[in-house]
Structure formats: C-alpha cells, structure tokens
Amino acid sequence: MTLEEAMQGMKNPSRKKKLGGCIILGCIILIIVLAVVISQVTKKGKQNVNGFDKDFSITWAKNHTRISHHGERLELILDAESGSGFKSNDLFLFGSIKMDIKLVPADSAGTVTAYYLYSPTDHHDELDFEFLGNSSGQPYILQTNVFANGTGEREQRINLWFDPTTDYHTYGVLWNRRQILFLVDDLPIRVFTNNEDMGMPFLNQQPMNIFSSIWNGDKWATQGGRVKIDWTHAPFIASYQNYNLDACIATDAYAPCAMPSANKWWDQEEYQALSAAQQDKLRWVEENYMVYNYCTDVKRNPTTPFECTRNSGGFLGLGSLH
Numbered sequence: 001m002t003l004e005e006a007m008q009g010m011k012n013p014s015r016k017k018k019l020g021g022c023i024i025l026g027c028i029i030l031i032i033v034l035a036v037v038i039s040q041v042t043k044k045g046k047q048n049v050n051g052f053d054k055d056f057s058i059t060w061a062k063n064h065t066r067i068s069h070h071g072e073r074l075e076l077i078l079d080a081e082s083g084s085g086f087k088s089n090d091l092f093l094f095g096s097i098k099m100d101i102k103l104v105p106a107d108s109a110g111t112v113t114a115y116y117l118y119s120p121t122d123h124h125d126e127l128d129f130e131f132l133g134n135s136s137g138q139p140y141i142l143q144t145n146v147f148a149n150g151t152g153e154r155e156q157r158i159n160l161w162f163d164p165t166t167d168y169h170t171y172g173v174l175w176n177r178r179q180i181l182f183l184v185d186d187l188p189i190r191v192f193t194n195n196e197d198m199g200m201p202f203l204n205q206q207p208m209n210i211f212s213s214i215w216n217g218d219k220w221a222t223q224g225g226r227v228k229i230d231w232t233h234a235p236f237i238a239s240y241q242n243y244n245l246d247a248c249i250a251t252d253a254y255a256p257c258a259m260p261s262a263n264k265w266w267d268q269e270e271y272q273a274l275s276a277a278q279q280d281k282l283r284w285v286e287e288n289y290m291v292y293n294y295c296t297d298v299k300r301n302p303t304t305p306f307e308c309t310r311n312s313g314g315f316l317g318l319g320s321l322h
Ligand SMILES: *[C@@H]1O[C@H](CO)[C@@H](O)[C@H](O)[C@H]1NC(C)=O
Pocket: 060, 061, 062, 063, 064, 081, 082
C-alpha cells in the first residue's frame, strides 16, 4: 500500500483501508520516536536553556547584576563599590558549554571579566577564560588556563581577531575524555589533551560549575598593572546571552557522566582529536594572535613542559598532534 492509498483509507474508512492506515500511522510514530532517541544520543542541540534566572544563581552582589529580556540576558556590573558574579546551578562533566559574551566597552583598563569552569573540591579542576581590559581603543587580552587536580600555571594569552566589546561572541569549551578544546566562535584557540599516559591528571573525575565574575584586577591585568581603573568611567558592564549547556549534568552520583559509554555526541571519534582544519586554525591563532605561552616561557619553564608538544597547533616548533 502506498502512502497515498493509506491517506485515502483514512479519509474513506473501509475496514481494510482503516487497518492499513493504522499500520502506516504506527510506523510513522515509531519512526518519529526512533528519530528523537537517535538525535538525543548523537546530535547536538540547545540544552539546559531555561533562562539565567533559572539555570544560574548570583553569587556576588546581586545589586550589581541585571537580568532582562525574560531571563535571556544577564549583565555584570563593576563600580567602585563592588564587582559581581554568578554560577550555574548544575555541575557538569563532559560536553559542550557555550556562552555569548560582550565585554566592557571603551575604557576597560584594570577590569577582569572571568568566565570559567571550576570544581568545588580540594584538588580542584578548572578551565579559565580571563578577559583583561584595556584603555580605550587598545586590545583586550584573553588569558586561558587549565588546572588539573589542583595544579595550574599553564597560562596562555592571545589577542582577538575582532573587537570583543562591540558584539557578542561565543566562548566555549568542548570537553570529553580525550581532549578539551577552548573555542572562540567555534574556532579552537587552545587544546589540552589527556596526558594520563604520562602521569598527568586529566579533568575527568570532578564535575564543574560554570562561573563568571567581573572584578578589579588593576594590580596586574592591564599592561602588567601599569594602567589602573579609572573609576570616573564606571560602571563597567559585561553582558551575557545565548548560552547552551549541551553537557552531562552531574548530580551527587556523577558516575553516569564519567562512564565510558560512547553514546554521547562529544564522545564520537571526530571529537577525540583536532581535525586537520582545526589544527590549521589553531596554528593560525598561535602564529598571529598568541602573545604569551607558558610553554615557551624559559624563565618559568627552562625545560618545555612535556604536554606542550601535544597541545600545540604546530607553529611554536613544539611539535604537534599530527
Ligand atoms: C550591594 O552589594 C554589595 C555586596 O553584597 C554590598 O557590599 C553593598 O553594600 C550593596 N550596595 C547597596 C547600595 O546596597
């Protein structure tokens, strides 16, 4: 029976045609159910997006925050009285975390807008984006860092290839058992691979909350601390919208997220290492935008930390993933 006949059967119900119609309808429902199940397992999508007022909590100075647009936008405000901050209500272990951020415009010298994942534990894990403000017209620096089991000191700094204060841009991590990508508008700016085979802890056991805050960092942030905050230009405002937490929510028992089941999209093979195209893009960032890398700071690290060869796009002569 064709679909047309089946439709006919539904319009002009004879016993036989009606039965056929039911079978077709049953098939269609089954296909829809299967499609939904498959897409949940393998596809990406908007996840855990219920509004800043529901998915996040203000952790510092509610009176210096604003939630608007029916929960779709959040602003953090820094002035001489206080900075402010928020964190996700859920803890996450693996997945894709993204947030659109527009940074403090014009004179942002001395301000730091931090956006990071952090595990509330003794030997904590942490993935950092820190945006270091600057005088009007001077470039922001984006500093990233990785802490694994309490050990960090892996700072990298880049300039951006756009002005991060005029529009929202997407800052995110793609995190699975094999590697962690730091992404800016989906372009990899940093990779941190699993080096457990070389005895280094990886971020695979401690669920993390998402945090963000704005604060006075003028002791060190801008041009090495030489440029201080000009409070006559306050308030300094960072804006957030359009987050997507397509990641495994870890409740008290985080085992389900940690289980090596290959049924989450971020565990698929294509996400276990940089693609050649991603490798090229990372190399482009290193070549054109990187202004500091702990890997090549011979004062701090007379011998190159071993993980650096694996975590490079290839430009710095440290070797590469391919
Ligand atoms: C705003 O909150 C901060 C931090 O909780 C507090 O120090 C400050 O006094 C508050 N300001 C006002 C005007 O209520």
